[in-house]
Amino acid sequence: xxxxxxxxxxxxTVMPDDxxxxxxxxxxxxxxxxxxxTFSPAISPLDPGDGLVLRPLCTADLNRGFFKVLGQLTETGxxxxxxxxxxxxxxxxxGDYYVTVVEDTxxxxxxxxxxxxxxxxxxxxxxxxGRIEDVVVSGECRGKQxxxxxxxxxxxxxxxxxxxxxxxxxxPKNVDFYKKFxxxxxxxxxxxxxxxx
Numbered sequence: 001x002x003x004x005x006x007x008x009x010x011x012x013t014v015m016p017d018d019x020x021x022x023x024x025x026x027x028x029x030x031x032x033x034x035x036x037x038t039f040s041p042a043i044s045p046l047d048p049g050d051g052l053v054l055r056p057l058c059t060a061d062l063n064r065g066f067f068k069v070l071g072q073l074t075e076t077g078x079x080x081x082x083x084x085x086x087x088x089x090x091x092x093x094x095g096d097y098y099v100t101v102v103e104d105t106x107x108x109x110x111x112x113x114x115x116x117x118x119x120x121x122x123x124x125x126x127x128x129x130g131r132i133e134d135v136v137v138s139g140e141c142r143g144k145q146x147x148x149x150x151x152x153x154x155x156x157x158x159x160x161x162x163x164x165x166x167x168x169x170x171x172p173k174n175v176d177f178y179k180k181f182x183x184x185x186x187x188x189x190x191x192x193x194x195x196x197x
Contacts, residue, residue, distance in 0.1 A: 016058075016059035016060040016061075016062050016063060016081065016084075016085065017058065017059055017060055018058045018060050019058055019059065020055065020056035020057070020058050021056045021057045021058065021088065021091060021092045021097065021098070021099055022056045022092070022095075022097075022098055023056075024055050024056050026157065026160070027045050027054065027055070027056070027100070027153065027157070028045070028046060030045060030153065030156045030157060030160060031156070031160075032044050032045065032046075032156075034156055034159070035152050035156060036152075036181065036182055037148055037151075037152050037180055037181055039145050039148065039149070043145055043149055044149075045149070045153050048102055048146065048149055049144055049145075049146075051104055051105050051106040052102055052103065052104055052105070052111070052144075052146075053102070053103050053105055054100065054101075054102050054149065054150075054153065055100070055101060055103065056098070056099065056100060056101070057088070057099040057100065057101050057113070059084065059085050059088050061101060061103075061110050062081060062084050062085075064103065064108055064109050064110045065109045065110050065138075066101065066110045066113065067079070068110075068138075069110050069111065069112065069113055069136055069137075069138045070113060070134065070136060072136050072138060072139060073134060073135075073136035074134070095118075096117060096118040096119075096120070097115065097116075097117055097118075098115065098116040098117075098118075098154065098157060099113065099114075099115045100113065100114055100115070100116070100150060100153065100154060101113045102137075102141075102146050102149070102150070104141070109138075110138075111137065111138040111140075111141040111146065112136065112137040112138060112141060112146040112147065112150060113134065113135075113136060113150070114132060114133075114134060114135040114136070114147075114150035114151065114154055115132070115133045115134045115154075116130055116131070116132055116133075116154040116157055116158055116166075117130070117131045117133060118130055118131075118158075118161060118163065119131060121164075124164045127162075127163070127164040128161065128162060128163045128164065129163055129164060129165055129166070129167065130154075130155075130157075130158030130161065130163035130165070130166035130167070131166065131167050131168065132151065132154050132155070132158075132166065132167075132168040133168070133169075135147055135150055135151060135168075137150075147177075148180070148181075151178070151181055152181060154166075155181055155182075167186075168183065169190055
């Protein structure tokens with residue numbers, strides 16, 4: 001049992017830093033020649049555009065507008081820095097989350113993000129399935145092909161991680177965009193229950 005004095009001691013606070021969620025070399029080592037989407041002008045994970053860097057999320061991105069960008073896609077709610085870091089650390093430890101961002105280094109701000117989640121299955125000889133989620137580009141950076149770049153990068157990453165397939169969910173108006181990457185419309189229905197916003 002903790003002594004009363006120990007109970008009154010402040011808990012150590014973890015400060016946001018630049019430690020990546022996953023090893024950035026995995027993005028740098030992708031075989032971009034396997035990319036099936038055209039970019040004009042040409043961009044890639046190693047060269048996403050002037051002043052831009054494509055990299056794994058780090059906790060310091062909390063202070064670089066990560067939630068501001070994510071909020072352009074969906075309701076983010078309110079998360080304290082401690083909650084953000086706790087969730088980040090959980091994702092990092094699991095080894096199955098590849099939250100990828102594009103940072104505008106001139107502004108020191110996150111301008112785009114997307115997530116690849118790896119799901120382990122008992123089916124298909126205990127294979128892995130990739131799932132792309134939360135693809136969003138900041139309003140002021142749309143038209144710079146960053147959504148295409150993130151989707152192409154994470155699609156190639158799922159292949160490199162030996163996923164037997166990759167899926168994503170999108171609004172009907174975005175189907176043609178994702179078809180450019182070789183995605184097909186499934187005959188299955190996407191169903192859900194929402195328990196809170």
